[in-house]
Structures are given as C-alpha cells and as structure tokens.
Amino acid sequence: MSARIGVVTFPGSLDDADAARAIRIAGATPVALWHGDANLQNVDAVVLPGGFSYGDYLRCGAIAKFAPVMSLIIEKAQAGLPVLGICNGFQILCESHLLPGALTRNDHQHFICVDQKLQIESNETLWTRDFVPGQQIVIPLKNGEGGYVASEATLDELFSENRVVATYVGNNPNGSYRNIAGISNKAGNVVGLMPHPEHAVEALTGPSTDGIPFFTSVLKSLVGAT
C-alpha cells in the first residue's frame, strides 16, 4: 500500500488539487483533509498548500494556525510527522511557530509569478533527500508576500545548522533575507518553501519536472521508517 499524504484545504486554499496531483505523480495516495475537522485520518505526512487561507486579509496564515486541523498538525509535527508548507503553507508554518521567522510583502510591492532558479542547500530534510546539495532547479514562484525575514541570530543559526533548504539564484524575487527560499525545523521533518514544487511535476504544464523530488523524498523516508 502506498504512503498516504494529507493535503489540507482551508477556505481560500488554491493549490490543494495541484499538491494532490504531485503526490499522485510521486507514487503516493493523496488524502483530502478539511480545515474544520480535527482529524488527520492517519496520514503519513501532510502538505499545507498554497493559496489565501481565510482570505489572508490579516497577516498571511495568521488565522489558519487556529484551524482545528492545525492544532493536531502542530502537535504531530513536533513529534516527527513530515510536514511540507508551500507558499501560504510556509506562512502558516511560521505563524504556527513550527518554523522561525516570517514572510513579508515582496520588496517591490507587486505579486510576482516567474520561473525561478533555486539552489538546493540541504538534503538533510525529509523533503529534500532526493536532491544533492548545490543542485540547481527551476520551479514556479508566485507570491505577494514571500519576503523571508528573521533576526540576524536566527539567520546565522539556520545556516550553521544546515536548515536553509533552498536559496534563490540570480535575482532575489521578493527581498528575502540572504536569498532564502525555504527552511526546515531542527529535526528536518518540517519544511517551508516559498516556491511551488507542485507546479513543476509535468513537462506539459510546468517549466520543468524539478518539483518531483520533494515528494519522492518524503516517500523514501516513510518507507525507511516502516
């Protein structure tokens, strides 16, 4: 039986169907999770997809962290459940304090949608094992509030503990400190990414298929665990 990966739908989630497709393409079974249900249906991992949860009229992700499903996810993530937050999901992970720092409005003030070059900095997380450090990939980036900020001390710590998962190559698209595109928690089971790997899983519809390894990585770790 293939691994079961949950995808949470909040009101205003947009990339939930895309995340489910990416999970399928990677060889796992996507399981729909509903924001209002405090029930994880025994999934092996969770993806928090992109979008504008609850409209994001307050700080992005600030309301989503109070959703019934999130209290369970926060608890299980602290116990080792693999969780990937993409874009709005990354914002929710920061608001939930599963990851340090915050995402702020792009420095140029515009929403931006581009095919973004990234460098994978760490493959020591459950979501990046199938990459090699230094590997460059191109996946879509689309956000209005994607500028990663944190204190100098936190930034130093993220780099020294090898918790910066990916950095922007070439131009910094949103003003993120030290070009940070994604980070992980200390244990490496929780990863937040501003760019969208789920939009780069088919050559037909994406700029590449460079997003697939994020999803296959977690499958390996799940197989390894059982």
Place this chain on the structure above:
Amino acid sequence: MIDSVDTAKKNPDTSQPWAELGLKQDEYESIKQILGRRPTSSELAMYSVMWSEHCSYKSSKVHLRQFADKAPKTDALLVGIGENAGVVDIGAGWAVTFKVESHNHPSYVEPYQGAATGVGGIVRDIISMGARPIAVMDPLRFGPADAPDTRRVLPGVVAGIGGYGNCLGLPNIGGELVFDESYAGNPLVNALCIGSMKHEDIHLASAKGVGNLVVLYGARTGGDGIGGVSVLASETFDADGPAKRPSVQVGDPFMEKLLIEATLEVLHAGLVEGIQDLGGAGISCATSELASNGEGGMHVYLDRVPLRDASLSPEEILMSESQERMCAVVTPEKIDKFMALCKKWDVEAVVIGEVTDTGRLVIEWHGEMIVDVPPRSVAHDGPVYERPFHRPSWQDTLQADAPTPERLPRPSTPEGIKQTLMDLIASPNLASKSWVTSQYDRYVMGNTVLAQPEDAGMIRIDEETGLGVAISTDCNSRFAKLDPYAGAQLALVESYRNISVAGAKPLAVTNCLNFGSPEDPEVMWQFSQATTGLADACRELGIPVTGGNVSFYNQTGDTAINPTPVVGVLGVIDDVDRRTPMAWDEDGDLIYILGETFDEFAGSEWAHLQGHLGGLPPKVNFSMERLLSEIMVAASRDGMITAAHDVSDGGVGVAITEMALRANKGARFWIPDNIDPFVFLFSESTARAIAVIARTEELRFTEMCAARGMSATRFGVVDSGLGADSGYPGEQVIVVDSLFTFTLEALREANEATLPALFGG
C-alpha cells in the same frame, strides 16, 4: 414613508424622478401603461436599471439579432445566445462555457476595484451555468503609454485583476495590452472567463416549480455599486437614508472563492432548480430574470435580505450591485441540504421568497407590497430602438489617405530596416508584456499548457485523455476605424488563426463590442457595420457566436474611441500534448512562411509608429484562413510541425523576433524572391503564419500544402551556432541575409525594457 402599490394608486400624480434615473419620457409612459398606474419608487428603480442600455441592449438588439439569424449550422452549441453564457460541446461528455464582458467605466474611476470586480462578475456568469471556472484572460486598452493618466490607471487595473484572480485561484492565460490615443479618456478593461463542465451539469437561470424557494446567498447587500443612479440615494427616495454612495463596487475575492466552491457543490449535489448570479442591477435583475424565464411568478420578502448597512432603503437594496452574491431556486425538500452546504463553506444564505403561478413579480417590504409587475416586462420586454445611423462624413477622406511610399516614406537601406525592427519590438504595443503578466498566476490548477506570450492560451480539461481548449482574443481597432465591417472580421480571423496555429480547431466565438455613444449616428453606423461584418464572417468560417457583451458610451466629450469589437475564439484540441508552441527548438529545423504577403500597411503597427492612420485595412480572405487553419491543425495532429506563430501586428519581422526570444535560440533568414524586403518584413497581410518543420517532415508538409493550394515558402533555418561567424562569438543571433544581424540579447533588452521603464520596476 414607503411608496407602496397602494400609495401609488392613491396618489397617481406624484412627480417621479424618471429623467434623473435615465429613463426617457416615452419609456416612463410605457411603464405606466404596463402597470395601469404610476410605478412605485421601487418599481421605477427596477425598470430604470433593467431598461438601461447596459441591461436591456435596447440600442444594440436589432443588430445583435444577426448573430443568431446568420449563425452557421452546428451541433457544437448546447446553450446559445441569451443565457448568462453560451455552452459549447467539446466532446467526450465535456462542455465549455466562455464569455467576455466590459468593466470600462468603473476601472477608469477606480482602477483597482473596477478591474477586480470585472473579473468577479464574469466568473459568476460562468458558475451560474454550472461550470467550474478554469481560466481568465483580460483584453486591456489604454491611452498612450507615456500619458500621465495611463500611469494612474494601468498599474491599478493590473493589480486589481491580479489581486482578484490570483486570490480566486484561476490561471490568467493571456489577453491583450494595447495603447492608443483614442482610449486616453476611456480605457477599455474587458474580462473573459472560461469554465468547463460535464453535459449533465449545465444549469439555467429559471424559476420553475410553484412553491419552490428563492435563496439569496453570498455576501451581504451594501450600498456599494448603486452606480449611475446614486442620485436616488442622496435626493429623491429617502431623505433619512445614507447620502452619496461610492459608485464603484468593492470586491472580496475570498468570498467569491467560497461562493464558487459552495455553488459547485450544491449544483453537483442536485439541489438546485435554477440559478442566477447577481451582477448589474443586482436583485432587480436576478428576481425578474429568474421569474421571467420560469413559471412567471415570484413573491419576494425584501426585508429578509441580509444587509451590511441597516439603513438602506428598499429601492437601494433592489439596485445595489454589491459583489459576490448569487440567487438559487431550491425545492422545499432540498432546502436543508442546500443550507448545510452553504454553512460548510461559511456562506450566508437566506430564503427571500418563493415561486408562484401568479404571473407577477411581487415584492414585499415589512408587509407592504412595493412591487407588483409582470416580470417579463422588466427583464425581457424592455424598449427596443432602431437608432438612426449614417456613414461618417470623414470616412472617405480617412480611407483615401493610404500609407503609400509617397505619403509615408519607407526605409530602404539595411540600416533603416534594422532600425525599424528595433523600433517596433520596443514600441509599447509590441514590447514584452511580462511586466503585466508576471503579476498574474498562470500556474494554479496545474492545467495551463500555453499562456501569454503564446498565440493562444491553452488549458487541459481532462487529465486522462489530454482533451483541452484554446482561447484567444483580438482586435486591431485601427483597422475597425478605417473600416468597421472589415475591422470586426479582421479581429475574428486573427483570433481564429491564433487558435489554429496552436493546434486547436476553432469552435465558437464570443465578443465584447466596445463603442462610443449609440445616440451618435456615426457611432451607430460603426456598430451596425461591425456587427454585420462579424456575423457575416462567422458564417463564412462556420463558427457561431455563443454570446457577448456590448459596451456603449465609451467616449470623452464628443470624441468616441476607435470602434473596438474584441473577438474571442474558442478551439478544441483532442490531446494537448500535440499543441504547437511558438518557440522553435531543434537546430536545422526549417522555417516556412505560409500564405501570401501583399503591400498592406494601413492601420499597421509600423504606420501607427509613424503617427499615421488612413487607407483601407488588409484584405480578408476567408477561404485562405480556413485552409490555413486546417493545415495548422493537421500538421499539429500528424506531428509534422515543431513550432508556429501567427503573423499579425508588426508583420513577419516581429513574428520571427518573438519566436527567437521565446526559444532563446537564433536562426538565419533570407528574403524570398520577388518581394520588397520592407514589405515582406512589416506588412500585416492576413491568412499568414510561420511554421517550423523538422527536415524529416519537410516533404510531407510541403506536399500537403501544394496539394491543398497553400503557398508555403522556406525562408529560414534554426541555427544556434551563428554567433561566431557574425562577429558575436558565444551569442545567439538572428541573421537576415544581406540586411542585418541582431543578437538576441540586444533584441531582448529592447523588448523587455519598455514597460518597466514606463510603469516602474
């Protein structure tokens, strides 16, 4: 004091503000005749908005009839003109609905909200047919790119479209961005949405079944968007009510996203008998249209409508254009399930009335009857005008001023031709649009196969089979100014061609007809010519008009905009994997020009850059357009072709530059025999495309063209290794033999710098 039906009967001579509401004396008289008494203030409010040009199409109706009268026979149309949007069969049980609408004036007054709610309105049209919206597109037209007001309007419009569409999770896959003096005081913001559904999910706006319940759901009703009738709110109806209202609606895309999901869920659960979105004219429109299309009767309790502002008068509630609202007709047995699904999505829903068999639309306000009308008289039997029209006095002079070499000197030296190409690709109309499109999400939903700057947007509908649709909108309004009949046809053939070069078969047409005042006989002549031209062209090409929108009064003072009949064509492709992109890829692939090039510069981008507009637009050749389409679709299906691009704005020179930039790979070209290089590179003759063919397929392709009578001339070859020999080692270059050499870097810089320089980084 409520002006009830009783009051109206008792006080027949009360003076009423019909003129301020935009009604004509004879229109007011005919309302009195229909009712057999003077209307109540609520009835007057309803008639005034429903009989407005925007809602009633009173000036355009007699011309629009041609789209149905001349429609070619087709099995593809499941729902035709007249519903919220037409529905087209694309095979395998799938159907597609699409429509484009204008939101010009609101976007001029308040660019962000005007454009945002334009997207919201067209999306609700699509969901009210039972379809899931799958993509949006925005044809935009502004005054000169460097005009101060363009700097005010454009960034807000783009941010509004992005802010709303991105938040809804709909990919924006293309559109248009055109700058022209004629839009300086009246930009055009048109919004298109396309939706897909299974045949069995098609729903219509009708209130059937006596005793069924009328549910209003979505956002609360506020005072926003009372629009041109704000005079009501401040003066006539209720002195105690709130004063002047903002006339532009304010959008809440998050509520719209919930509305989409809730609506699709109640439709798929089979809980809905009839459904209608609330757009222009709000509750007046929704209740009267639902009733008129159904059994003919409805009883509404207006005081049940949830309000954002408790002080609103009934007249204001009837006319409010608050966004993100829908109206559904539900049987009493299913109402609990309906309400539960709305609650699941946190969407407020209230039963505001029921379907009756009285043949009357009756509206109550706290127990008093304030409306009692035959719904058809409000919704469908409004006034119809045969507006006078005549050919403008200046038309002949304009057409006589052709851009001949004597009138408009042409560059003849290689340097001059080289500079012309550079000037064209850096001009605002032909420059890279990525400053705009990078503010839109084109990836969401994961089914975008082609998006701007490709010729057409293409969306996969069925992941199993690869069935997909392509869509494009076009209009060169300079052509339409020179000859509105031909101009509308040229818009259609360009859009048709854009679909075909992407590998899809054109199926159906929608339009957004943007014109000046219908009360100006010269504008009315343009409208009459354009609609006739479009209807005739649709018949020639064998594709029907499925719906559309008319926007009149686009003018500043007495000066109307260029007639701008924006035409959208929808096509189907059996397997999106077979699509033809515009970028060439393989070294050695051969580059062909299909079709013939004539000396046609009137209304062209080159003439526009010289500040000239005159002459007769390029000739339309329907049989060649059809043939070109069939060849492009066959070449895609049979794997003969690796890339293709439509030749239109800026001619062959601009087309090959765009292909090279998209590919980031150079190529060598030569000018075919017996044609002037300037004419070959920059003329805008129709029925042409550039096709890129693998050497192994060349014979099969050229034989097909020869057998079918399509002119195909080889004039280039893809070559990524030209840099060294041309003096640019390591660089990608375009070489046109004995004329010029360009590095792609230089072209890209010129092409991409223009819009950021104008509108900020």
